[in-house]
Amino acid sequence: MASIASRTALAGPALPLKARITPLAFQLQARSRKSNGAKRTLASSAATPQDEAPPEHDSRPKKVLTKAQKQFLDSALRVNQAGELAATLIYTSQNPPIIKAHPHLRPLMKHMYDQEAGHFKTFNGLLAKHRIRPTAMYPVWYAASSLLGWSTGVMGREAAMACTEAVETEIGDHYNSQVRELLVWKKEAKDKGETLGPELEALLVDIRRIRDEELEHLDHAVEQDAKEANPYELLTGVIRAGCRGAIWVNTLWFLAAMHP
Numbered sequence: 421m422a423s424i425a426s427r428t429a430l431a432g433p434a435l436p437l438k439a440r441i442t443p444l445a446f447q448l449q450a451r452s453r454k455s456n457g458a459k460r461t462l463a464s465s466a467a468t469p470q471d472e473a474p475p476e477h478d479s480r481p482k483k484v485l486t487k488a489q490k491q492f493l494d495s496a497l498r499v500n501q502a503g504e505l506a507a508t509l510i511y512t513s514q515n516p517p518i519i520k521a522h523p524h525l526r527p528l529m530k531h532m533y534d535q536e537a538g539h540f541k542t543f544n545g546l547l548a549k550h551r552i553r554p555t556a557m558y559p560v561w562y563a564a565s566s567l568l569g570w571s572t573g574v575m576g577r578e579a580a581m582a583c584t585e586a587v588e589t590e591i592g593d594h595y596n597s598q599v600r601e602l603l604v605w606k607k608e609a610k611d612k613g614e615t616l617g618p619e620l621e622a623l624l625v626d627i628r629r630i631r632d633e634e635l636e637h638l639d640h641a642v643e644q645d646a647k648e649a650n651p652y653e654l655l656t657g658v659i660r661a662g663c664r665g666a667i668w669v670n671t672l673w674f675l676a677a678m679h680p
């Protein structure tokens with residue numbers, strides 16, 4: 421199981437905030453890790469033999485994607501871009517009330533926002549490169565994400581952190597499913613004497629890094645008493661269902677556009 425320290429080492433320098441983690445936060449963090457054990461096991465199991473980095477000058481032919489695989493990739497990148505847009509909007513609305521009430525959280529909130537902005541930039545670049553049209557539902561995501569960020573921000577620190585915990589739990593699963601799919605493609609290619617190719621290899625690296633950063637946000641949220649939010653179960657249940665619904669709607673919308 422990857423520790424928060426090891427994941428943070430991947431993501432960048434540790435925040436000063438970590439030095440002020442309370443014993444209660446440690447207990448909550450341990451509870452969260454237990455409840456998210458499946459995801460962490462999956463995350464750490466990613467270093468499988470078929471996942472070894474290819475040699476720099478690989479002479480093997482590059483895998484040719486099937487039509488279904490191309491559609492999966494287009495849909496995944498589009499949903500990822502919409503999700504990262506939503507993440508930046510949540511923090512944009514959530515940060516002012518949280519930082520005003522808890523100024524010591526400014527570095528943490530900025531750190532998480534900056535990482536989300538980086539994720540958004542990554543998927544914007546991939547959409548432009550592969551000529552994939554961004555979501556047509558921008559006004560809906562803008563309104564829903566801003567409302568979610570603002571409402572949990574004014575509810576207080578615990579509610580804001582519960583929002584982050586709920587969102588990152590779903591997004592961690594979402595990115596893990598994409599890593600799994602890419603690893604299946606990689607194994608298929610290897611079995612046929614082919615490679616995944618540099619673009620898909622780079623995408624696999626990007627999605628894993630982003631997933632790890634999302635799970636780092638989840639840990640920060642639990643450290644900051646997400647589980648003390650009231651009503652915790654209702655709040656996280658509604659937000660998690662909303663995330664799943666948004667992913668589902670975005671995927672369906674894309675498939676409908678592909679097959680009018």
Ligand SMILES: [Fe+2]
Nearest residue numbers: 504507536539
């Ligand atoms: Fe993100």
Ligand SMILES: [Fe+2]
Nearest residue numbers: 507588634637
């Ligand atoms: Fe995140």
